[in-house]
Amino acid sequence: MEAINSNNKLIRKIILSMFGGSLAAMITTAIALMADTILAGVFFDKLAIAAVAVGTPIINIFQALTQSIINGASIKMNISAGKGESQEVQDSFSVAVFFTVIIGLIFAALGFTLADKLVDVFGGSPEIAGRAVWYLRGATGCIIFGNINLFMYKTLALFGEQKAILRSSLLAVVFNIVFSFIFVKIFPANMAIAGLGMGTWFGGIVSIVSSCLTLKKYGISFKIKFRSVKFAKVAHFVSHGIASSGNALADGVVSGVVNNVIVSGFNASGVLALSVFTAVKSVATFATAIIQAVNLSVAPLFGIMYGSRDRNGILRSYRESVRLAIIALGICAVVIMACSPILAKVYDMTGMADFYIGMAICMVFYLPLTALLRITTQFFESIEKVGIGFLYSAIPDSLIFPILLAILVPVFKYNGIWIAYSFNAIPFIIVLYILRSLKNRKISLSYDRIFCLDGDIRDNVPKIDISIKSDNRDVSFISEQVYTFLENEGVDKKTAHATALCLEELSADFVEHTVGEDTQKGENIIMDIKLFSDSDQLRTIIRNEAPMYNPLDFESDSDKLAKMGVKLAQKLAHSINYSYVYKMNIITIVIDKNKE
Amino acid sequence: MTIEKNLNGAELIVNIAGRLDTTTAPELEKELMDSIAGVTKLVLDFAELEYLSSAGLRVLLQAQKTMNKQGEMIVKNVNETIMEIFDVTGFTDVLTIE
Numbered sequence A: 001m002e003a004i005n006s007n008n009k010l011i012r013k014i015i016l017s018m019f020g021g022s023l024a025a026m027i028t029t030a031i032a033l034m035a036d037t038i039l040a041g042v043f044f045d046k047l048a049i050a051a052v053a054v055g056t057p058i059i060n061i062f063q064a065l066t067q068s069i070i071n072g073a074s075i076k077m078n079i080s081a082g083k084g085e086s087q088e089v090q091d092s093f094s095v096a097v098f099f100t101v102i103i104g105l106i107f108a109a110l111g112f113t114l115a116d117k118l119v120d121v122f123g124g125s126p127e128i129a130g131r132a133v134w135y136l137r138g139a140t141g142c143i144i145f146g147n148i149n150l151f152m153y154k155t156l157a158l159f160g161e162q163k164a165i166l167r168s169s170l171l172a173v174v175f176n177i178v179f180s181f182i183f184v185k186i187f188p189a190n191m192a193i194a195g196l197g198m199g200t201w202f203g204g205i206v207s208i209v210s211s212c213l214t215l216k217k218y219g220i221s222f223k224i225k226f227r228s229v230k231f232a233k234v235a236h237f238v239s240h241g242i243a244s245s246g247n248a249l250a251d252g253v254v255s256g257v258v259n260n261v262i263v264s265g266f267n268a269s270g271v272l273a274l275s276v277f278t279a280v281k282s283v284a285t286f287a288t289a290i291i292q293a294v295n296l297s298v299a300p301l302f303g304i305m306y307g308s309r310d311r312n313g314i315l316r317s318y319r320e321s322v323r324l325a326i327i328a329l330g331i332c333a334v335v336i337m338a339c340s341p342i343l344a345k346v347y348d349m350t351g352m353a354d355f356y357i358g359m360a361i362c363m364v365f366y367l368p369l370t371a372l373l374r375i376t377t378q379f380f381e382s383i384e385k386v387g388i389g390f391l392y393s394a395i396p397d398s399l400i401f402p403i404l405l406a407i408l409v410p411v412f413k414y415n416g417i418w419i420a421y422s423f424n425a426i427p428f429i430i431v432l433y434i435l436r437s438l439k440n441r442k443i444s445l446s447y448d449r450i451f452c453l454d455g456d457i458r459d460n461v462p463k464i465d466i467s468i469k470s471d472n473r474d475v476s477f478i479s480e481q482v483y484t485f486l487e488n489e490g491v492d493k494k495t496a497h498a499t500a501l502c503l504e505e506l507s508a509d510f511v512e513h514t515v516g517e518d519t520q521k522g523e524n525i526i527m528d529i530k531l532f533s534d535s536d537q538l539r540t541i542i543r544n545e546a547p548m549y550n551p552l553d554f555e556s557d558s559d560k561l562a563k564m565g566v567k568l569a570q571k572l573a574h575s576i577n578y579s580y581v582y583k584m585n586i587i588t589i590v591i592d593k594n595k596e
Numbered sequence B: 001m002t003i004e005k006n007l008n009g010a011e012l013i014v015n016i017a018g019r020l021d022t023t024t025a026p027e028l029e030k031e032l033m034d035s036i037a038g039v040t041k042l043v044l045d046f047a048e049l050e051y052l053s054s055a056g057l058r059v060l061l062q063a064q065k066t067m068n069k070q071g072e073m074i075v076k077n078v079n080e081t082i083m084e085i086f087d088v089t090g091f092t093d094v095l096t097i098e
Helices: A009-043 A046-083 A087-112 A116-120 A126-140 A141-158 A162-186 A194-216 A231-265 A269-289 A289-307 A311-338 A340-346 A353-382 A386-423 A423-440 A472-488 A491-513 A564-572 B025-035 B054-070 B080-088
Strands: A465-471 A526-533 A539-547 A575-581 A585-592 B002-008 B011-020 B039-051 B070-075
Touching: A009 A046, A009 A141, A009 A162, A009 A194, A009 A289, A009 A311, A009 A526, A009 A539, A046 A087, A046 A116, A046 A126, A046 A141, A046 A194, A046 A231, A046 A353, A087 A116, A087 A126, A087 A141, A087 A231, A116 A126, A126 A141, A141 A162, A141 A194, A141 A289, A162 A194, A162 A289, A194 A465, A231 A269, A231 A353, A231 A386, A269 A311, A269 A353, A269 A386, A289 A311, A289 A353, A289 A491, A289 B039, A311 A340, A311 A353, A353 A386, A353 A423, A353 B025, A386 A423, A386 A472, A465 A472, A472 A491, A472 A526, A491 A526, A491 A539, A491 A585, A491 B039, A491 B054, A491 B080, A526 A564, A564 B054, A564 B080, A585 B070, B011 B025, B011 B054, B025 B054, B039 B054, B039 B080, B054 B070, B054 B080
Parallel strands: B011 B039, B039 B070
Antiparallel strands: A465 A526, A526 A539, A539 A585, A575 A585, B002 B011
C-alpha cells in the first residue's frame, strides 16, 4: 500500500473541479450585466444605451449598500460549515435573506421615488433624463433580487454546486431577454425602457427559484426561525461584509477622479487618452472574470478550513488558488494578445501603438498582480480579518492608483497610465511588509504572520496530515500509523486505541458507501486525514470528495451488523459531527484524552 | 497479524497476535472456516492481540454462530482495551469470555 503523503491532492483536485463551472458562471454573469446595454441598442437606440449607462451605477450603489449583509452572511456560513454547524448555516442564510429583502425594499422605494433627482446627480442630460428615470424605476427591483441572486450563487458555491450556478445564471440571461421583450412591448412608449430594468430582476427571480430547488437537497431554505433573528447577528454580517461593499462604493467614486486625471493630463488629446484607457481596461476587466471564478471556487474552502482551524489547509488553499489563477490568466493573456489586432479593430484603435503597449503591460503585470490582491482580499475576508481585507481591496486601486496617475501621467503620458494601472499593488505590498516587519521586529516574516493567523490556528499544526486513496488497505494502514504515533507521543493506550479505531471505522464506512465495488472511480477518490491535539482532546478530521453520504444517518435498529463500527465509534468518541460542503463529506471526531 | 492454530482432537486453540482490523479480518475468517469443521470447542487466545475493530467483531460473531451449532467457543486473555470494545458493543453477552 502507498500512503500518499502529498497533501495538496484533495485541495487541488477540488478547486480544479469547481473552477470550470465557476468560470462559465462568471462569464455568463458578465454577459448578464451587459444584457440591458445590448437590449437597449436592440429594442431602442443609442440614446437608450446612454440612459441605461446613467441608471446602472445608481442601481449598483444601492446594491453595494445592501450587499454587506449577504457578504458577511456568506463568510459566516462558510466558517460554520467548516465547524459542522449545519443549523447555523441555515439560520444565517434565512436571516440574511430576510434582512436583505427588508432593507432592499427601503432602498428600492427610495430609488423609485427619487429617480429624477438621482439621474440629475449622475449626469443625465436632458435628452436622456426621461428615459434614464424610467429605466431606473424599472430596475429598482434589482436592489432586492439582484442581491438575493448573488447570495444564492455564493451559497451554491459553498456546496460545490458550480453547475447549478451556471444553470441559474443562464436562466437569468434567457428570462431577462424574454421578460424584457414582453414588458417593452406592453408598456406605453414613453416608459417602455422600464421594461428592460424589470426584465432583469424578473430573470433574477427565475434564477433564484432554480437555485432554491438545488439548495433544498442540502436542507437550505428561506424558512426563518424568528428566534434566530437577532440584530447582533445582522450587525455581525454587516461588520464582516462591509469591506467588499465599501470597496465597491470607493471604486465608483474613484473612477470619476481617474477619468478627470487622465483627461486633464493629456490636455487636448485627453478624451482620446481616456478612450484608449477605457478600451484596455474593459479587456482587462473581462479577463478578471477568471479571478472572480477562482474566488467563487475557493472562498468556501477558505472558510471551511478556517472553521475547522486547519492551518495547513488554509495556507494550501491559498497557494493552490493563486497558482490556478496565475496559470489560467497566463493562458488568457496569450489568447488576448493573439487577438489584439481584432480587439484594436473592434475599438477602432488599429495602428495605435499605445493601445498595444497598454494591452501588453496589463496582460503581463496587471492581471497577475490583481489576482494576488483579490485572492488575498477574499482570503482575509474569509478568515474574518475584514479590516486587512479592506486595505488590500481599497488602498491599491482606490488610493495609490489615482495618486500615481496624477504623478506619472503629466511626465510619461500613456506609459504613466499603464504603470499606474498595472503596478499600484507594489507600493502597497512593500509598505505593508515594512510596517509588519517593524511591528514584529523581524525582517523575514513567517507565513503565519504574513497571513495574520490567530494563535489558536497558528499553533494548530496537525500531528498527522495525510492524503490516502479510499481503499481499505490504506485505511487500516493509517489507523495503525495513528495508533503507533500516539503511543510514541505518550498518549495512553485507551485514547490511542479509541482514536485509531474511530478513524478506521468511519473511514471504512466511507469507503464502503462512497466507493462501490462497481465504481471505476475508486482509485481517484482521495481522503484527507488530519489529527489535531488540543489541550484535553484529540480531534480527527476526515474529508473525502464523493457523493453526499452521512455515516451517522441510519435507523438505530436496522442493519445492526453493517453499522456496528459506526455505533462503536459513537460510543467511544466524545462527539462525532458530519457535514457535506463543497462537494466534500467531512467527519470530525473528538476523543477525550486520558481515558485510563 | 499472526495466527497460530493448535488442534487437540475436537478442540481448536487459535492464538491471534497483532491487529484484527478491516484488512486482516478476512484472513482470520478464512482460517477459521477452513479449520472449524468437526471442532466442538474453539478457544481464541487474545493474549497478544493489540487492536480489534468492528471487522474483527463480525468475524467473532460469525464464528460464535457456527460454534453454537456444533459446540462452544471461548475467548480468553482479553486485555482491558479490547474488553471495553466488547462492553460497549454488548459482545460480553454474546461471547463466553475467560
